[in-house]
Amino acid sequence: MVIALMWSFGCVSTEPLEPPDVNLVDLDFVDATVFESTFDVALRISNDNPEPLILDGAVIKLELSGRNFGKGATSERIEIPRLGSVVQRLEMHLNHIAVATKIKSVIESKVVDYAIKGKVYVVTESGSVRRLPIDKRGTIDLRGNQPQDLPEDKTPIDSIDS
Numbered sequence: 001m002v003i004a005l006m007w008s009f010g011c012v013s014t015e016p017l018e019p020p021d022v023n024l025v026d027l028d029f030v031d032a033t034v035f036e037s038t039f040d041v042a043l044r045i046s047n048d049n050p051e052p053l054i055l056d057g058a059v060i061k062l063e064l065s066g067r068n069f070g071k072g073a074t075s076e077r078i079e080i081p082r083l084g085s086v087v088q089r090l091e092m093h094l095n096h097i098a099v100a101t102k103i104k105s106v107i108e109s110k111v112v113d114y115a116i117k118g119k120v121y122v123v124t125e126s127g128s129v130r131r132l133p134i135d136k137r138g139t140i141d142l143r144g145n146q147p148q149d150l151p152e153d154k155t156p157i158d159s160i161d162s
Helices: 002-013 096-108
Strands: 021-032 036-046 053-064 067-080 085-095 111-123 129-141
Touching (some): 036 067
Antiparallel strands (some): 036 085
């Protein structure tokens, strides 16, 4: 009986963690220099796990229309409630030289696919830190609509009405 009880507790604690779901919420211009621009990026991080997640940092890359756009990191420790979400802001830096030739076509397309890739560092029950991948795709309508998740059967951009 005791062994069965210990085994059942062990199974609960070894259940694999679902990586958090990350969505782009906002992107605000902060500063610009000759070589770099800084943006304040708001991300909604959702926890689909039955236990709270304690994040101890993240590294996030943003792609627009399949092109690397910027990178940001945070070392802030945050707790995401079980089956809940939080909005986390981080600074993202865009290299002007790398972006200058790409930004015009991104803006002119009116509807832009985006990808948020990277990793979050999760503190486990034992106190160790585990890296979980982030790979979220969506679309931004530059005509004023909010970012949307892409459906599984992704519609090509050229078939969307302007």
